[in-house]
Amino acid sequence: MAEIMFWEAVLRAHDEEMARDPLVICMGEDIGVAGGTYKATKGLYEKYGEKRVMDTPISEGGFTGLAVGAGFLGVRPIVEIMSVNFAWLAMDQLFNSAAKVRYMSGGQLEAPIVVRSPGGCAHQLGAQHSARMEKVFMGIAGLRVVTPSNPRQAYGLLKSAIRSNDPVFINEHELMYNMKGEVPDEEYFLPLEGSEVARPGSDITLFGYNVSVHWCLQAAEILNKQHGINAEVVDLYSLAPLDRAGIKKSVAKTHRALIAEEAEAPVGVGSEVMAIINEECFFELDAAPVRVSAKNVPIPYNHTLEKAAVPSAKDIVQAVLKMFGKA
Amino acid sequence: MKLEDKKQVLRKMVLARRFEERCYQAYIERKIGGFLHLYPGQEACAFGVMEAARPGHDYVITGYRDHVHAILCGADPKAVMAELYGKETGCSKGRGGSMHIFDAPNRFMGGYALVGGPFPLAAGMGKAIQLKGGDEIAICFLGDAANNQGAFHETMNMAALWKLPVLFVCENNLYGIGTAIDRSTSVTDQYKRMCAYNIEANQVDGQDIDVVYDAARKAVDHVRSGKGPYFLELMTYRYRGHSMSDSRGYRTREEEEHWKKRDPIFILRDRLIEAGQITMDEFTAMEKEIDNYIENEVVKFAEESPEPNVADLEKYVLAD
Ligand SMILES: Cc1ncc(C[n+]2csc(CCOP(=O)(O)OP(=O)(O)O)c2C)c(N)n1
Ligand SMILES: [Mg+2]
Numbered sequence: 178m179a180e181i182m183f184w185e186a187v188l189r190a191h192d193e194e195m196a197r198d199p200l201v202i203c204m205g206e207d208i209g210v211a212g213g214t215y216k217a218t219k220g221l222y223e224k225y226g227e228k229r230v231m232d233t234p235i236s237e238g239g240f241t242g243l244a245v246g247a248g249f250l251g252v253r254p255i256v257e258i259m260s261v262n263f264a265w266l267a268m269d270q271l272f273n274s275a276a277k278v279r280y281m282s283g284g285q286l287e288a289p290i291v292v293r294s295p296g297g298c299a300h301q302l303g304a305q306h307s308a309r310m311e312k313v314f315m316g317i318a319g320l321r322v323v324t325p326s327n328p329r330q331a332y333g334l335l336k337s338a339i340r341s342n343d344p345v346f347i348n349e350h351e352l353m354y355n356m357k358g359e360v361p362d363e364e365y366f367l368p369l370e371g372s373e374v375a376r377p378g379s380d381i382t383l384f385g386y387n388v389s390v391h392w393c394l395q396a397a398e399i400l401n402k403q404h405g406i407n408a409e410v411v412d413l414y415s416l417a418p419l420d421r422a423g424i425k426k427s428v429a430k431t432h433r434a435l436i437a438e439e440a441e442a443p444v445g446v447g448s449e450v451m452a453i454i455n456e457e458c459f460f461e462l463d464a465a466p467v468r469v470s471a472k473n474v475p476i477p478y479n480h481t482l483e484k485a486a487v488p489s490a491k492d493i494v495q496a497v498l499k500m501f502g503k504a
Numbered sequence: 505m506k507l508e509d510k511k512q513v514l515r516k517m518v519l520a521r522r523f524e525e526r527c528y529q530a531y532i533e534r535k536i537g538g539f540l541h542l543y544p545g546q547e548a549c550a551f552g553v554m555e556a557a558r559p560g561h562d563y564v565i566t567g568y569r570d571h572v573h574a575i576l577c578g579a580d581p582k583a584v585m586a587e588l589y590g591k592e593t594g595c596s597k598g599r600g601g602s603m604h605i606f607d608a609p610n611r612f613m614g615g616y617a618l619v620g621g622p623f624p625l626a627a628g629m630g631k632a633i634q635l636k637g638g639d640e641i642a643i644c645f646l647g648d649a650a651n652n653q654g655a656f657h658e659t660m661n662m663a664a665l666w667k668l669p670v671l672f673v674c675e676n677n678l679y680g681i682g683t684a685i686d687r688s689t690s691v692t693d694q695y696k697r698m699c700a701y702n703i704e705a706n707q708v709d710g711q712d713i714d715v716v717y718d719a720a721r722k723a724v725d726h727v728r729s730g731k732g733p734y735f736l737e738l739m740t741y742r743y744r745g746h747s748m749s750d751s752r753g754y755r756t757r758e759e760e761e762h763w764k765k766r767d768p769i770f771i772l773r774d775r776l777i778e779a780g781q782i783t784m785d786e787f788t789a790m791e792k793e794i795d796n797y798i799e800n801e802v803v804k805f806a807e808e809s810p811e812p813n814v815a816d817l818e819k820y821v822l823a824d
Contacts, residue, residue, distance in 0.1 A: 249628070319821050
């Protein structure tokens with residue numbers, strides 16, 4: 178098992194699938210000659226040529242729609258949208274065309290496209306480059322949403338997404354492309370539905386996804402070492418659909434739940450997980466579940482304000498201690 | 505077009521007209537729900553183009569005014585009517601409705617309700633054809649007002665840049681719902697907008713099927729021979745309101761009468777009568793026969809077909 182970077186894992190999935198199937202293509206702004214903003218398509222242009230590695234104009238709605246139309250005829254496009262903040266411009270095609278075409282055609286057409294895009298708060302990028310949009314995508318019937326927290330998941334989920342006949346949105350993170358992690362040397366597929374226990378524990382479940390999984394893991398270490406609380410961390414790498422069974426299983430074991438999300442709380446992953454806990458295992462609970470979310474503000478530029486807007490491992494520890502009556 | 509073909513075309517045009525008029529009636533009877541956009545007046549556009557293209561082979565996509573385009577690609581009028589009735593036997597299994605007719609086996613790739621939405625989808629089909637190396641083309645029929653969407657401009661740029669095999673047919677009926685084109689659009693001749701994208705374009709009379717056919721032949725040849733996209737603007741008029749709730753207060757009855765004098769079906773009929781291919785009596789008999797077919801087969805089929813099963817409500821959301 179080799180340790181590689183997140184971007185290398187994404188690149189490897191592209192490369193293997195493009196080598197296997199001539200109908201797998203990729204497109205996006207600066208992904209070809211320039212090699213990709215985050216290097217996720219580095220070298221593909223040289224290897225597969227401009228017909229399959231397309232540098233697009235800055236027309237997010239246009240090229241996303243083009244990918245959907247190509248998908249109707251069996252092409253499997255992997256679309257990179259440079260930043261999720263720009264994915265708003267592609268919403269019409271993603272929601273009105275890709276997500277609905279199977280249904281409104283009575284199962285005749287499908288849009289087997291993958292849209293990958295980094296979101297999240299990086300380093301003082303300001304309000305228009307710090308959006309966390311997974312919650313917008315996960316509420317749309319007909320669209321799958323996954324969000325990897327490490328290179329292995331990035332590789333395994335992209336492999337599965339390319340093979341899927343449904344449109345899949347992959348929510349990546351600007352800060353995670355250089356993260357290192359082990360990826361199996363052999364071909365590996367992570368199912369598009371499910372969750373993973375990132376750290377087993379017994380006293381509380383910390384639910385995270387993408388970057389917040391890492392906050393949860395840090396918090397779990399602190400809770401264990403300094404406060405004698407043994408937290409389980411569940412990685413919700415699939416946001417649509419959410420893994421109801423996995424959520425239930427963990428809460429039934431720990432009887433407490435906290436959801437950590439980088440996004441603002443309203444209409445978010447946290448609200449949805451809480452609703453599932455209510456529906457699936459309310460009577461298992463020893464305490465009311467809590468959310469640790471971003472403040473409901475556009476992300477500020479100022480470094481201190483930006484930090485204050487987005488949660489951290491410390492906030493998770495605080496919230497857990499409060500729940501246990503220790504704060 | 506050969507004279508013998510023209511007779512067949514006339515017959516199908518009458519069918520399209522009577523089909524749409526029958527939809528109007530069914531809507532009034534509340535058999536059809538939702539929005540209903542009818543095609544009478546514009547028939548020569550779709551017929552002329554599809555006569556020059558290869559229905560069932562070329563991929564066709566359009567907006568919400570889509571019944572006739574679907575039938576022209578090969579969709580069974582019975583399945584289209586059943587779709588309007590929301591029946592399981594409808595061509596979209598009752599899940600689509602009037603604005604979302606689909607017939608993938610005949611390469612009718614759907615009707616879409618978001619104005620301008622099909623532009624990039626058509627370009628994508630062109631891209632797929634190019635990758636797979638077929639001799640099909642993608643044909644995108646949309647209205648004049650759709651050209652004010654961003655998707656139009658983004659698509660034209662990409663289609664020209666990558667020489668995609670797409671024929672864009674602009675059915676310019678002078679209105680987007682109730683807004684006249686000169687009140688919404690700075691450049692009213694739509695073909696002129698193509699010089700911004702270096703796309704070959706033409707504008708012709710959309711009421712005379714022979715004129716449409718000749719122009720479409722050139723356009724289709726251009727696209728099929730690998731020269732890239734083509735934009736064909738057809739000047740036409742819709743007789744009825746935009747949809748069923750439209751009382752047409754934004755235009756004069758004189759204007760309507762003026763256009764009805766150039767009815768696409770009558771233009772073709774009179775030409776065939778003059779050429780001795782058909783008599784007025786034969787034409788009238790044909791109309792009657794078509795009405796009978798629509799009543800006794802098409803409508804009957806829709807009426808008698810089963811509703812979709814509520815247990816199947818969540819089918820077709822995701823792949824199995
Ligand atoms: C994105 C979007 N905006 C507005 C509408 C409402 N709408 C439906 S049809 C239409 C006019 C379109 O006119 P045109 O493109 O000329 O086509 P026509 O109906 O004349 O064939 C409008 C504004 C819509 N369906 N989609
Ligand atoms: Mg119009």
